[in-house]
Amino acid sequence: MRLERTSFAKRLSVYRDSISLPGQPVVEGRLLRMVGLTLEAEGLRAALGSRCLVINDDSYHPVQVEAEVMGFSNGKIFLMPVGSLAGIAPGARVVPLPDTGRLPMGRSMLGRVLDGTGRALDGKGGMKAEDWVPMDGPTINPLKRNPISEPLNVGIRSINGLLTVGRGQRLGLFAGTGVGKSVLLGMMTRFTDADIIVVGLIGERGREVKEFIDEILGEEGLTRSVVVASPADDAPLMRLRAAMYCTRIAEYFRDKGLNVLLLMDSLTRFAQAQREIALAIGEPPATKGYPPSVFARLPKLVERAGNAEQGGGSITAFYTVLSEGDDQQDPIADAARGVLDGHIVLSRRLAEEGHYPAIDIEASISRVMPQVVSADHLKHSQRFKQLWSRYQQSRDLISVGAYVPGGDADTDLAIARMPSMVRYLRQGLHESESLEQSSALLAATVTGGAA
Ligand SMILES: Nc1ncnc2c1ncn2[C@@H]1O[C@H](COP(=O)(O)OP(=O)(O)OP(=O)(O)O)[C@@H](O)[C@H]1O
Ligand SMILES: [Mg+2]
Numbered sequence: 001m002r003l004e005r006t007s008f009a010k011r012l013s014v015y016r017d018s019i020s021l022p023g024q025p026v027v028e029g030r031l032l033r034m035v036g037l038t039l040e041a042e043g044l045r046a047a048l049g050s051r052c053l054v055i056n057d058d059s060y061h062p063v064q065v066e067a068e069v070m071g072f073s074n075g076k077i078f079l080m081p082v083g084s085l086a087g088i089a090p091g092a093r094v095v096p097l098p099d100t101g102r103l104p105m106g107r108s109m110l111g112r113v114l115d116g117t118g119r120a121l122d123g124k125g126g127m128k129a130e131d132w133v134p135m136d137g138p139t140i141n142p143l144k145r146n147p148i149s150e151p152l153n154v155g156i157r158s159i160n161g162l163l164t165v166g167r168g169q170r171l172g173l174f175a176g177t178g179v180g181k182s183v184l185l186g187m188m189t190r191f192t193d194a195d196i197i198v199v200g201l202i203g204e205r206g207r208e209v210k211e212f213i214d215e216i217l218g219e220e221g222l223t224r225s226v227v228v229a230s231p232a233d234d235a236p237l238m239r240l241r242a243a244m245y246c247t248r249i250a251e252y253f254r255d256k257g258l259n260v261l262l263l264m265d266s267l268t269r270f271a272q273a274q275r276e277i278a279l280a281i282g283e284p285p286a287t288k289g290y291p292p293s294v295f296a297r298l299p300k301l302v303e304r305a306g307n308a309e310q311g312g313g314s315i316t317a318f319y320t321v322l323s324e325g326d327d328q329q330d331p332i333a334d335a336a337r338g339v340l341d342g343h344i345v346l347s348r349r350l351a352e353e354g355h356y357p358a359i360d361i362e363a364s365i366s367r368v369m370p371q372v373v374s375a376d377h378l379k380h381s382q383r384f385k386q387l388w389s390r391y392q393q394s395r396d397l398i399s400v401g402a403y404v405p406g407g408d409a410d411t412d413l414a415i416a417r418m419p420s421m422v423r424y425l426r427q428g429l430h431e432s433e434s435l436e437q438s439s440a441l442l443a444a445t446v447t448g449g450a451a
């Protein structure tokens with residue numbers, strides 16, 4: 001089946017047939033008013049979360065916009081549009097749709113760039129869908145999930161060595177603006193050992209979407225990826241849908257037994273879209289302008305990643321979270337830290353020094369690392385972090401020449417190892433390093449055997 005816009009009248013008649021009881025007409029409502037982003041309709045009955053079409057067909061150019069039921073009060077229904085409302089007038093028809101919608105899926109999505117509803121954004125024509133799946137994925141019994149027991153090679157030496165990622169782990173990539181999140185995600189799409197990569201570009205600038213696809217992902221990255229993009233100027237509901245769609249795509253391939261890497265840039269923008277919606281339908285703000293439903297949505301989204309039940313595939317996920325290093329109070333960063341199994345923090349200071357990837361190894365942690373690496377590897381990584389921290393503590397003294405060698409054995413060793421440690425952490429954009437190489441070089445670096 002091809003994803004094409006069927007004629008307006010035909011679609012409507014299909015919907016009518018499927019929602020009306022035999023011999024009974026569909027009960028349509030009318031649009032009463034619009035407040036901010038919210039539409040108010042009356043005269044129809046529609047359940048929370050169900051979809052409606054808002055139709056203005058009494059002009060020369062009939063307009064229809066899909067909207068979702070977000071709330072109700074005193075016989076009125078509140079809806080939130082998925083697209084632009086241009087052309088919608090008071091009194092427009094509001095027609096309930098039969099179900100919560102289905103999303104197109106299939107292998108032909110690889111190499112494609114789609115919007116939050118599965119429509120092609122890349123001008124390569126309609127996508128051939130093998131399956132149409134409901135928006136909500138299957139729930140996995142937490143006790144039946146495969147435990148995280150295998151390391152995953154992401155191709156980045158410092159992550160493989162010091163913050164080893166487990167297959168099925170969910171990590172946050174915490175950083176301020178312009179410190180290299182997108183570049184690091186791009187490297188991971190090219191280097192990670194995964195069958196399929198799903199990239200969600202949620203709420204970022206439109207220009208960045210193109211840049212990410214053309215320059216950072218490149219042909220090589222795109223051929224085994226599916227990109228779902230919903231830039232900042234999309235309706236907030238569309239941004240939410242895009243985040244859920246890319247998670248759903250990852251689930252679809254995981255349930256086919258594949259190992260999926262899901263990269264979402266950014267979780268903060270997802271939370272902000274939910275904030276816009278919640279505030280618009282009248283939910284009171286709680287923490288720094290974020291209503292409580294935002295904090296309920298985050299774990300719901302993130303929990304969908306992870307391993308499948310025995311014998312199934314996996315979703316290893318990276319979510320970027322905007323946070324200026326010193327702002328530990330940001331409620332989204334705080335909530336994300338709580339629901340993820342680890343965080344990689346990028347440091348502006350390192351980026352300014354040209355130290356890329358600018359991973360702050362002292363502030364970062366992979367909570368599953370002890371379960372997926374050998375005892376020796378773990379020991380070497382702890383030693384590396386100790387020496388690195390020891391150097392940072394005396395950094396100012398050392399740089400002005402006030403540190404007297406011999407004062408502290410560990411500091412002396414840290415100074416001696418520093419050049420090879422820095423070499424270990426830095427990595428070129430087109431350089432990929434396997435788990436074995438990363439582990440071996442880590443051992444050599446801390447024991448002094450590295451060149
Ligand atoms: N590994 C790297 N090697 C060299 N330069 C890099 C590297 N990573 C990032 N940069 C530089 O930093 C700039 C910003 O990187 P990037 O776009 O990835 O940041 P970002 O955190 O995604 O920013 P934003 O918050 O705007 O999305 C890049 O344009 C590039 O100049
Ligand atoms: Mg970016």
